[in-house]
Amino acid sequence: MTPHTPGHSVRATLAGASWLCALGVCLPEEPRPRIARAGTPRQKLERLEQRIAAARHAATPKPRADKDKYAAMSLAWRMVVELVISVMVGAAMGWGLDSVFSTLPLFLIVFVLLGFAAGVRTVMRSAHEMQRKQLAVGESQGAKQDEGA
């Protein structure tokens, strides 16, 4: 084994381990008598994990404003599609019932209206979902800030 400074070896382990930790893989304990001089392997490992956590915290990019903009745009697009499609589904159902009972305008009109109501319901549900998700994100961010403080 070639002699090298402990600092170098820790840094080398850090470079490999930050990948593993990002992937949720646990770091295996390597018995290294030379490093154990500065503490037991477990203590070394804990210190290493603290350093990794600090490095990851520093490297995490802040949420960008234009990402939110894109998310809002895709939500709006989703709602538009849902509204239009539900009116169309209602119309198709009404048309189908009409052609079975040969009462052409009756069910078509009723089901287009019902389809519109269903569309509004779906859009409301999507908005509710998004709100819940944002609240959850806000809470977890708040919790993180509390931890940091």
Next chain:
Amino acid sequence: MAVGADGAPVIDPMSQFTIKPLFGGGAVDSFITPTNSTLWMLLAVGGISLLLIGGMRGRALVPTRTQSVCELLYSFIRSMVMDILHEDGRKFFPYIFTLFIFILFANILGMIPGSFTTTSHIAVTGVMAFAVFFTVIVVGFAKNGTGFLKLFWVDSAPLALRPALALIEVISFFVRPLSHSVRLAGNMMAGHAVLKVFAGLLAMLIFNGIGVLAILPLGMMVAITALEFLVACVQAYIFTILTCIYLNDALHPGH
């Protein structure tokens, strides 16, 4: 690029979505005829196999570049599935990951100039969306029995209104697979058609001898190409996250 009778370029944005048989020309006369759509779907499957099987070959503890790409894809979808479905997500993870990676690869392969975007066809996205729809129905009934029908019966409403609301709920239940498939196909189709329109404009400007102005549509094409790469990834993500949400509704129809 389509060319008119006098040699002038013609804007024909929809011709890129035509399904052609791979061998022998003519019309697509049966559903087993291999077409350009079949070819690009197979290429997507081949690309996925190459990345995931080839990349994970080493199974190294410290991953190589390819292996870490595979692992990041895997853990990204896994954490999303577990966040929404919790412990139930374990069983559905292979299915959801398959959906995500296939749509992602089909979308990205569609960005290669001259390729065919399979996900721009509602026939393709519709099959995937209806597969999710039937999975939701089967899982819902298998897990909850007739209790699954509570999804359509709004307990909080007055009794007189409930049948009408049930009808509305049924319609909105059928809206999901349709909006699911229309959204993906529409996004892919619209972006690619817009790219073709700008390309046609560029060719027309050059043909008419005002090539200096062609820098404007060229800039737009660069910007839209970047946007399309974003859309390709985001749409694959949205398709999978909505699949998770629908499955969650089937497993817990109470709320």
